Amino acid sequence: MNLGQTLTFGQTVWALSPELVLLVTAILVLILDVVRPHQEGKRWPPYVTLAGLAVAGAAVVSLWLAGCNTRVLAVVSCDPFSLAVKFIALLAMAIVVLSSDVFIRTRKLSQGVFYALLLFSTLAICLLGASVDLIMIFLAFDFLSIVSYVLTGYLRGSRRSAEAAIKYMLYGAGLSAMMLYAMSWLYGLTGQTNLEGIASTLAMGEQMLRPMLFPILIMLLAGFAFKIGAVPFHQWAPDAYEGAPTPVTAFLSVGPKIAGFALLVRITVIAFPSTLNFVHLDWRTLLMAITAVTMTLGNLVALWQRNIKRMLAYSSIAQAGYILIGVVAASPLGTAGVLIYLLAYAVTNLGAFAAIIAFSNQVGSDYISDYAGLSKRAPGLAALLLISLLSLGGIPPTAGFFGKVYLFSAALQSGLIWLAVVGVINSVISLGYYWKVIREMYMVEPKSEDVIVTPRSLGVALGVTMTGVLLVGIFSNPLLHLLEPVVRVLFLRS
Amino acid sequence: MTQQILFFVFGAIVLGAGVAVVTVRNIFHAALWLLLAFFGVAGLYVLLEAPFFAAVQLFVYMGAIGVLIIFAVMLTQGIMKEKQLPFNEQWWMAGLMAVLLLAVMVYVIRQLPAVTPQALQWDSIDLLGMAFVHPQGFVLPFELASVLLVAALLGAVTIARER
Numbered sequence: 001m002n003l004g005q006t007l008t009f010g011q012t013v014w015a016l017s018p019e020l021v022l023l024v025t026a027i028l029v030l031i032l033d034v035v036r037p038h039q040e041g042k043r044w045p046p047y048v049t050l051a052g053l054a055v056a057g058a059a060v061v062s063l064w065l066a067g068c069n070t071r072v073l074a075v076v077s078c079d080p081f082s083l084a085v086k087f088i089a090l091l092a093m094a095i096v097v098l099s100s101d102v103f104i105r106t107r108k109l110s111q112g113v114f115y116a117l118l119l120f121s122t123l124a125i126c127l128l129g130a131s132v133d134l135i136m137i138f139l140a141f142d143f144l145s146i147v148s149y150v151l152t153g154y155l156r157g158s159r160r161s162a163e164a165a166i167k168y169m170l171y172g173a174g175l176s177a178m179m180l181y182a183m184s185w186l187y188g189l190t191g192q193t194n195l196e197g198i199a200s201t202l203a204m205g206e207q208m209l210r211p212m213l214f215p216i217l218i219m220l221l222a223g224f225a226f227k228i229g230a231v232p233f234h235q236w237a238p239d240a241y242e243g244a245p246t247p248v249t250a251f252l253s254v255g256p257k258i259a260g261f262a263l264l265v266r267i268t269v270i271a272f273p274s275t276l277n278f279v280h281l282d283w284r285t286l287l288m289a290i291t292a293v294t295m296t297l298g299n300l301v302a303l304w305q306r307n308i309k310r311m312l313a314y315s316s317i318a319q320a321g322y323i324l325i326g327v328v329a330a331s332p333l334g335t336a337g338v339l340i341y342l343l344a345y346a347v348t349n350l351g352a353f354a355a356i357i358a359f360s361n362q363v364g365s366d367y368i369s370d371y372a373g374l375s376k377r378a379p380g381l382a383a384l385l386l387i388s389l390l391s392l393g394g395i396p397p398t399a400g401f402f403g404k405v406y407l408f409s410a411a412l413q414s415g416l417i418w419l420a421v422v423g424v425i426n427s428v429i430s431l432g433y434y435w436k437v438i439r440e441m442y443m444v445e446p447k448s449e450d451v452i453v454t455p456r457s458l459g460v461a462l463g464v465t466m467t468g469v470l471l472v473g474i475f476s477n478p479l480l481h482l483l484e485p486v487v488r489v490l491f492l493r494s
Numbered sequence: 495m496t497q498q499i500l501f502f503v504f505g506a507i508v509l510g511a512g513v514a515v516v517t518v519r520n521i522f523h524a525a526l527w528l529l530l531a532f533f534g535v536a537g538l539y540v541l542l543e544a545p546f547f548a549a550v551q552l553f554v555y556m557g558a559i560g561v562l563i564i565f566a567v568m569l570t571q572g573i574m575k576e577k578q579l580p581f582n583e584q585w586w587m588a589g590l591m592a593v594l595l596l597a598v599m600v601y602v603i604r605q606l607p608a609v610t611p612q613a614l615q616w617d618s619i620d621l622l623g624m625a626f627v628h629p630q631g632f633v634l635p636f637e638l639a640s641v642l643l644v645a646a647l648l649g650a651v652t653i654a655r656e657r
Contacts, residue, residue, distance in 0.1 A: 023641065030648075135632055146642065
């Protein structure tokens with residue numbers, strides 16, 4: 001499959017097969033849920049969901065091996081970059097499904113709808129990673145947002161969950177309206193909704209269009225900053241993270257970020273490429289400021305948190321700041337760094353959340369002080385949480401360390417020495433609050449002697465994430481050599 | 495001349511109704527004022543010789559969205575009884591942001607070169623229909639919109655359903 005060639009029906013279906021599989025699986029889960037409604041403690045929904053994710057993953061791999069690099073139905077692109085994003089998203093969602101099983105069953109929440117919504121959100125992330133048209137981008141963006149609001153409020157009867165969902169929705173609705181407004185300006189300016197068309201129209205009329213572009217960029221970036229949880233549009237994150245059902249918190253900390261960063265990279269690289277010098281300068285300056293503030297604020301506020309979910313919320317804000325460095329670098333190394341760090345962050349953070357779910361499932365608390373002496377009550381669980389936290393803090397030889405190395409070296413390569421320095425200083429600050437949890441687990445006497453038992457599905461989730469953390473760490477260099485040449489295509493096209 | 499008079503009439507409707515939306519004490523009345531503001535915008539579209547926009551404005555905004563807002567107001571318990579000014583201690587911040595936004599927009603639009611009007615394509619509705627189903631058009635977003643609606647409906651029912 002090559003660029004510029006019209007696809008046959010079969011090729012179109014193949015190129016869209018990951019999304020189609022997800023859609024069909026979601027509908028299948030819903031239908032099965034209606035056909036067999038009163039099956040006490042039903043076990044099949046997560047398995048069906050995982051099977052769907054696995055088939056979609058196989059489709060992604062087959063498209064990657066076929067060297068797919070083409071436009072599908074004018075609005076999405078099937079290229080190595082989008083396939084990498086889809087692969088990370090599918091892996092992350094599989095871990096979320098594994099972490100959800102026990103939580104959803106013990107609380108007797110509707111399983112079919114929950115997994116269908118998770119599949120719908122995966123579909124939205126996959127489409128966002130591939131969109132090259134403003135209309136498609138906006139639809140997929142809002143699709144993901146709406147499903148996320150519902151999932152956040154999924155604990156019916158819990159006031160906190162409802163409050164979190166309402167806050168998240170009001171915040172998100174305002175910012176997506178703002179983003180849509182920016183898109184309408186962009187369309188009004190260029191008469192194009194296609195990102196490449198926008199870039200070429202902008203290239204023709206640089207001087208004339210210049211004054212319009214700055215407000216457009218600010219409003220567009222506001223929408224993306226909301227999705228990835230970057231300052232100053234991060235305020236929804238701590239409340240939504242704390243109030244949402246914990247497996248959904250795990251999803252919120254990873255899913256929207258994968259989608260948001262994929263979109264941010266694609267828009268900045270394709271619609272506002274560096275060949276348009278003045279535009280390039282504008283968005284880079286803006287993003288640089290956002291990057292530095294996001295890292296610093298996220299880390300500093302995380303230091304004061306007592307609730308581990310809130311702490312990880314601020315930690316994930318700071319992590320978004322690190323990943324933004326790769327976007328600002330605007331180079332193949334930076335983009336490959338973004339992908340590797342997204343993968344590393346996804347497995348690491350989901351590992352931490354799987355451990356938190358296993359803990360709160362039995363103890364019923366999310367306070368860091370209750371983690372006292374966890375190493376004695378559940379040595380395995382404590383060790384896995386330790387590895388996750390070390391990886392989040394960027395200690396070698398974990399995935400988080402190598403991910404950061406590539407991001408910071410991309411910053412150096414693009415001449416952004418100060419940003420790399422801010423990143424390194426922030427990594428050191430972040431160790432402060434990760435250490436707080438580690439200290440509780442290993443150096444404080446336990447409050448209770450009860451042994452904490454990890455349910456099997458969570459055990460599998462923890463096993464997968466820890467394997468991921470170590471494998472991404474060990475094979476980070478081959479991974480970079482695999483990704484860097486293919487993301488270069490994005491830059492060549494512009 | 496007639497056009498200019500009409501422009502000022504519609505402009506006055508939009509502005510007057512817009513101010514009323516944010517100042518009246520009864521939220522139901524605010525919704526009705528909003529409908530009038532939508533109507534004024536439709537009138538402006540007619541003056542700009544954009545009949546398609548005018549029709550969409552009437553159908554979608556005055557029709558669908560207006561009814562939706564009124565439904566939402568009527569279905570919210572106790573909201574009709576409260577009669578208070580829709581201001582809180584942050585009203586001046588909101589006002590400041592609104593003035594700033596206006597300033598930026600006026601500045602930006604003044605920077606733009608004058609655009610010469612072009613002949614409109616009158617078959618724009620045909621084009622719209624084609625765009626929804628053509629493989630090089632927006633068939634995928636069109637389909638995605640239907641999936642989005644299903645997911646949103648599903649979520650709304652799940653959250654709102656009685657236990």
